[in-house]
Amino acid sequence: MTDSTGSTPDIEISRRRLLGTVGAAGATGLALGATGGALVQSALSDSPAGSPGSAGSLASLGATRVAFHGEHQAGITDPLQAKGHVLAFDLAPGAGRKEAAALLRRWSDTARRLMAGETAPTADSGIALDAGPSSLTLTFGFGHSFFDRTGLTARRPAALDPLPDFSSDRLDPQRSNGDLWVQIGADDALVAFHALRAVQKDAGEAARVRWQMNGFNRSPGATASPMTARNLMGQVDGTANPRPKDPDFDKRIFVPGAGPGPAEHSWMAGGSYAVVRRIRMLLDDWDKQSLAQQEQVIGRTKATGAPLTGGDEKTALALDKLGPDGKPVIPSNAHARISAPAQNGGAAMLRRPFSYHDGIGPDGTPDAGLLFICWQADPLRGFVPVQRKLDRGDALSEFIRHESSGLYAVPPGPGDGEYVGQRLLEG
Numbered sequence: 396m397t398d399s400t401g402s403t404p405d406i407e408i409s410r411r412r413l414l415g416t417v418g419a420a421g422a423t424g425l426a427l428g429a430t431g432g433a434l435v436q437s438a439l440s441d442s443p444a445g446s447p448g449s450a451g452s453l454a455s456l457g458a459t460r461v462a463f464h465g466e467h468q469a470g471i472t473d474p475l476q477a478k479g480h481v482l483a484f485d486l487a488p489g490a491g492r493k494e495a496a497a498l499l500r501r502w503s504d505t506a507r508r509l510m511a512g513e514t515a516p517t518a519d520s521g522i523a524l525d526a527g528p529s530s531l532t533l534t535f536g537f538g539h540s541f542f543d544r545t546g547l548t549a550r551r552p553a554a555l556d557p558l559p560d561f562s563s564d565r566l567d568p569q570r571s572n573g574d575l576w577v578q579i580g581a582d583d584a585l586v587a588f589h590a591l592r593a594v595q596k597d598a599g600e601a602a603r604v605r606w607q608m609n610g611f612n613r614s615p616g617a618t619a620s621p622m623t624a625r626n627l628m629g630q631v632d633g634t635a636n637p638r639p640k641d642p643d644f645d646k647r648i649f650v651p652g653a654g655p656g657p658a659e660h661s662w663m664a665g666g667s668y669a670v671v672r673r674i675r676m677l678l679d680d681w682d683k684q685s686l687a688q689q690e691q692v693i694g695r696t697k698a699t700g701a702p703l704t705g706g707d708e709k710t711a712l713a714l715d716k717l718g719p720d721g722k723p724v725i726p727s728n729a730h731a732r733i734s735a736p737a738q739n740g741g742a743a744m745l746r747r748p749f750s751y752h753d754g755i756g757p758d759g760t761p762d763a764g765l766l767f768i769c770w771q772a773d774p775l776r777g778f779v780p781v782q783r784k785l786d787r788g789d790a791l792s793e794f795i796r797h798e799s800s801g802l803y804a805v806p807p808g809p810g811d812g813e814y815v816g817q818r819l820l821e822g
């Protein structure tokens with residue numbers, strides 16, 4: 396199946412991403428919430444991307460809706476959206492498990508309604524009036540510190556242990572970690588901001604924003620046909636992501652139902668772990684490199700994302716191929732070589748980033764880069780081994796700086812009538 400958003404065809408449209416049939420419905424008039432059956436039917440009728448009325452046409456951009464309930468939370472396997480906000484909260488002094496449970500219940504209610512194109516449950520700001528759900532997703536996670544704050548330390552999985560230090564880290568603690576994490580994505584900036592305001596208001600006295608970051612991707616329909624995303628270095632980024640149709644996809648990305656872990660961690664079955672890194676790109680330095688130098692850094696061509704060893708974007712890297720000089724065509728320190736699962740004992744992750752641009756820094760350089768977000772069943776078998784290796788000898792390191800970091804346990808999708816995290820907070 397192709398991605399009708401024109402962002403990342405590799406992150407295939409998951410079953411939860413349902414195409415609404417109501418066209419230009421207003422937020423208040425959009426009667427999607429009660430019509431689940433009709434939506435499922437329309438999702439299963441495969442209209443080709445780009446055809447009139449399909450998810451690829453502008454008319455359907457606003458009407459495209461992602462389901463809140465499901466086996467996994469939304470915003471993990473769904474196509475990249477054009478606009479994103481990621482933010483972390485700390486529980487307020489004195490707030491514990493009871494307040495956290497009430498907050499997750501409020502957030503879930505808000506997410507369910509906004510993702511269906513309805514108004515927020517309380518004091519809607521009106522920011523998203525006139526727009527449909529626009530592929531809005533809200534995703535919620537728990538940081539390491541959440542469990543001590545709520546008396547749930549015994550139920551904290553070992554997978555949430557702090558990430559190791561990496562030698563190239565330049566992390567700002569104020570913009571790292573946090574008790575709770577929220578990811579918002581939508582194909583319309585006002586819909587995304589509306590959700591951001593609602594989530595912040597719901598926090599009330601229970602939690603305070605610790606940090607917030609804003610990101611973006613290419614807008615749906617901007618390219619002649621759906622394409623893998625580009626990042627702010629101009630590279631095609633996301634090509635080698637695992638795909639939902641891969642036989643081991645679920646095993647790599649989602650926590651298994653009956654795992655080897657202790658029973659008190661079973662609340663994470665069907666969940667995933669998100670690693671979030673704000674990675675600044677040193678774009679002025681990057682732009683001084685010739686095209687050939689830039690391509691050597693990654694090991695792929697800039698125009699198409701094809702490996703330097705030939706073929707097209709989807710062709711596998713020929714890591715053993717030597718050039719006339721006897722050296723590997725894909726250099727030994729090329730980013731795509733070092734991060735490949737074959738070089739890391741099979742370690743794989745689903746990368747689902749947003750770009751960011753926060754203006755020009757005091758030194759006159761752009762404060763811009765990647766809100767790197769990757770998903771895996773276990774960070775010790777995903778992000779950690781790959782980043783360890785990149786940290787030791789990635790040609791890209793010279794042009795990037797990791798400025799903040801977070802690791803979050805993202806529980807499974809809620810069942811009908813359930814709120815996100817209920818199995819932890821009430822189990």
Ligand SMILES: C=CC1=C(C)c2cc3[nH]c(cc4nc(cc5[nH]c(cc1n2)c(C)c5CCC(=O)O)C(CCC(=O)O)=C4C)c(C)c3C=C
Nearest residue numbers: 630631632633634635636674731734735736765781782795
């Ligand atoms: C630890 C994980 C990774 C970090 C951090 C990271 C940062 C980073 N990457 C790019 C650009 C590209 N990455 C590409 C491939 C790629 N990157 C990682 C992991 C991390 N990247 C993986 C696992 C892979 C896939 C490797 C494979 O399976 O072959 C590519 C090539 C195209 C692609 O497959 O997506 C690009 C381009 C930037 C700019 C960046 C930090 C800012």
Ligand SMILES: [Fe+2]
Nearest residue numbers: 730731734746
């Ligand atoms: Fe990468």
